[in-house]
Amino acid sequence: MSTQPPTERLHEVDLVEKVPVMRARGLVKRYGRVTALSGSDLELYPGEILAVIGDNGAGKSSLIKALSGALVPDDGEIWLDGEQVNFRSPMDARQAGIETVYQTLAVAPGLDIADNLFLGREIRKAGPLGSVLRMLDRKQMRIEAQRHMSELGIATLQNIGQAVESLSGGQRQGVAVARSAAFGSKVVILDEPTAALGVKEGNRVLQLIRDVRDRGLPVILISHNMPHVFEVADRIHIQRLGRRVAVVTPASHSMSETVAIMTGAAPAPNTPS
Amino acid sequence: MTTDTGFEESRRESVPDRLQHLLHAQPTLGPLAVLLLAVIVFSIINTRFLNPENLSLVLQQVTVIALLALGQTLIILTAGIDLSAGAIAVFSSILMANLAFEAGFPGVVALLAGLLFGTAMGAFNGVLVTWIKLPPFIVTLGTLSIFFALNSVVSGSETVRGSDLPAIMTWTGDTIPIGSFRLTYGSIIMLLLFGFFFYLLAHTAWGKHVRATGDDAEAARLAGIRTSRVLLSVYTVAGAIYAVAAWVLIGRLASADPNVGTEYNLDSITAVVLGGTSLFGGRGGVVGTLVGALIVGVFRNGLVLAGVQVVWQGFAIGLLVLLAVTIDQWIRKVRA
Numbered sequence: 001m002s003t004q005p006p007t008e009r010l011h012e013v014d015l016v017e018k019v020p021v022m023r024a025r026g027l028v029k030r031y032g033r034v035t036a037l038s039g040s041d042l043e044l045y046p047g048e049i050l051a052v053i054g055d056n057g058a059g060k061s062s063l064i065k066a067l068s069g070a071l072v073p074d075d076g077e078i079w080l081d082g083e084q085v086n087f088r089s090p091m092d093a094r095q096a097g098i099e100t101v102y103q104t105l106a107v108a109p110g111l112d113i114a115d116n117l118f119l120g121r122e123i124r125k126a127g128p129l130g131s132v133l134r135m136l137d138r139k140q141m142r143i144e145a146q147r148h149m150s151e152l153g154i155a156t157l158q159n160i161g162q163a164v165e166s167l168s169g170g171q172r173q174g175v176a177v178a179r180s181a182a183f184g185s186k187v188v189i190l191d192e193p194t195a196a197l198g199v200k201e202g203n204r205v206l207q208l209i210r211d212v213r214d215r216g217l218p219v220i221l222i223s224h225n226m227p228h229v230f231e232v233a234d235r236i237h238i239q240r241l242g243r244r245v246a247v248v249t250p251a252s253h254s255m256s257e258t259v260a261i262m263t264g265a266a267p268a269p270n271t272p273s
Numbered sequence: 274m275t276t277d278t279g280f281e282e283s284r285r286e287s288v289p290d291r292l293q294h295l296l297h298a299q300p301t302l303g304p305l306a307v308l309l310l311a312v313i314v315f316s317i318i319n320t321r322f323l324n325p326e327n328l329s330l331v332l333q334q335v336t337v338i339a340l341l342a343l344g345q346t347l348i349i350l351t352a353g354i355d356l357s358a359g360a361i362a363v364f365s366s367i368l369m370a371n372l373a374f375e376a377g378f379p380g381v382v383a384l385l386a387g388l389l390f391g392t393a394m395g396a397f398n399g400v401l402v403t404w405i406k407l408p409p410f411i412v413t414l415g416t417l418s419i420f421f422a423l424n425s426v427v428s429g430s431e432t433v434r435g436s437d438l439p440a441i442m443t444w445t446g447d448t449i450p451i452g453s454f455r456l457t458y459g460s461i462i463m464l465l466l467f468g469f470f471f472y473l474l475a476h477t478a479w480g481k482h483v484r485a486t487g488d489d490a491e492a493a494r495l496a497g498i499r500t501s502r503v504l505l506s507v508y509t510v511a512g513a514i515y516a517v518a519a520w521v522l523i524g525r526l527a528s529a530d531p532n533v534g535t536e537y538n539l540d541s542i543t544a545v546v547l548g549g550t551s552l553f554g555g556r557g558g559v560v561g562t563l564v565g566a567l568i569v570g571v572f573r574n575g576l577v578l579a580g581v582q583v584v585w586q587g588f589a590i591g592l593l594v595l596l597a598v599t600i601d602q603w604i605r606k607v608r609a
Binding site for chain 2: 102109
């Protein structure tokens with residue numbers, strides 16, 4: 001798996017000229033005698049949605065955690081914009097421009113939309129009010145929150161001062177995605193963003209993910225939902241037994257072929273079996 | 274109204290729904306309504322209730338509990354609880370008084386040392402909660418006993434009379450007459466502190482982080498907030514507020530009495546709950562707590578003036594607490 005198989009490159013023909021925004025090489029993570037990642041690779045190119053799929057235990061969440069700083073890999077390299085990075089914590093990754101939306105714990109329910117968008121990076125007023133009295137610039141935060149939300153087309157319906165707990169699941173996820181899009185400068189990672197949502201709201205969040213990509217931010221999308229993956233993904237990274245076994249596209253492989261590779265029922269297109 | 278966002282839900286609100294949303298958005302409204310209603314009813318029953326002399330008495334009686342409830346509010350906002358609030362205040366007052374009276378330190382030094390001791394006791398709670406990760410209920414149950422025990426050791430269960438204390442310690446009990454209303458310096462300090470913490474909670478990042486930590490600590494941590502640091506700061510600041518309450522307590526009693534205050538711990542929680550702050554964290558605030566403390570004071574005073582036996586005061590306040598918690602549970606179920 002260390003060399004790039006030729007057929008995989010074929011699917012990336014239109015991406016050949018591009019340099020990956022994010023690249024991982026040979027990531028290894030062991031938990032005692034269990035190996036969660038056994039030399040996993042990943043490339044994320046500018047302006048794409050890369051779906052990461054895999055069965056339970058395939059190492060997909062360990063892979064994502066390594067990319068978002070939530071765990072430190074035992075071995076391997078991560079490159080961001082051509083520079084090698086070593087994340088020790090989620091804050092490190094965030095400061096490098098990687099925003100992650102976690103599956104369940106996306107927002108603080110009692111705070112309003114603007115407060116949630118700026119949680120942990122509040123804006124203070126200029127002058128002594130801000131520097132001495134530490135006063136927050138609520139007006140500025142609300143204006144910017146409104147702007148971020150409307151850029152993603154989710155502003156008009158909600159009062160920006162409304163508590164997040166009074167929003168529906170999809171709306172909350174919208175707030176979380178808007179936050180990641182507003183502050184992620186390089187990469188946005190979304191962990192199962194549609195898992196807890198109904199059909200309509202799930203579709204709305206998928207559209208949000210496309211909007212984020214269309215604004216130029218590459219997205220890594222972890223999902224179990226194959227129709228969703230095939231609807232939005234530009235490329236699909238298939239994780240199996242702790243490593244990447246193939247990268248396919250919705251055009252090159254059907255859903256059932258992809259699932260077959262994922263479960264091991266079919267050989268990966270370019271791995272020697 | 275918007276169209277085609279996919280997010281909106283049809284909403285046709287009944288009157289209870291609207292009330293629920295209103296109370297959800299403005300949690301202080303309920304307690305304020307109770308307070309106003311109580312004032313109106315008690316002043317109808319006994320016209321003496323609204324006399325300035327009586328109202329100043331209510332405020333003086335409320336001041337210490339309000340201060341303790343202020344510190345308690347910060348902790349409850351983080352989804353914690355502090356059973357040792359009253360113990361810290363009483364022990365701090367004993368330390369202050371004995372440093373001046375027994376050890377002969379100048380009044381200002383003894384006062385500052387007492388304030389520091391109270392802050393340290395709060396920080397001790399905070400360290401146990403954040404470093405050893407013990408539940409706040411257990412931590413403060415333990416320190417409640419420890420602080421009261423040390424209190425008895427240091428004081429020898431003896432009261433220090435106000436006349437034996439430096440003037441600065443009893444200054445909090447001095448009054449400014451406004452007409453026939455008598456405002457104590459202790460009450461002024463209390464109101465200023467409420468204003469200060471209202472500002473901190475509503476207008477600074479620290480305030481947002483306190484709420485976010487109480488709301489959902491894991492979500493706050495993933496958003497980049499150092500929740501342990503927030504918690505430690507909250508317990509420490511609460512200790513400092515209790516120590517100020519100790520100073521006000523000396524002025525109020527005109528003495529430092531080691532045997533008062535066993536009921537202060539629960540009274541402070543009562544005021545917080547009556548003020549609409551949720552015991553589950555994240556929701557509520559200091560304005561509600563001030564209102565809650567006033568409700569307790571107004572009920573105690575009003576029931577006495579109405580000729581109701583003292584034993585029924587506790588009964589009435591207990592009913593109010595149950596009502597407040599029931600309403601909180603109902604409000605929390607609000608959904609768009």
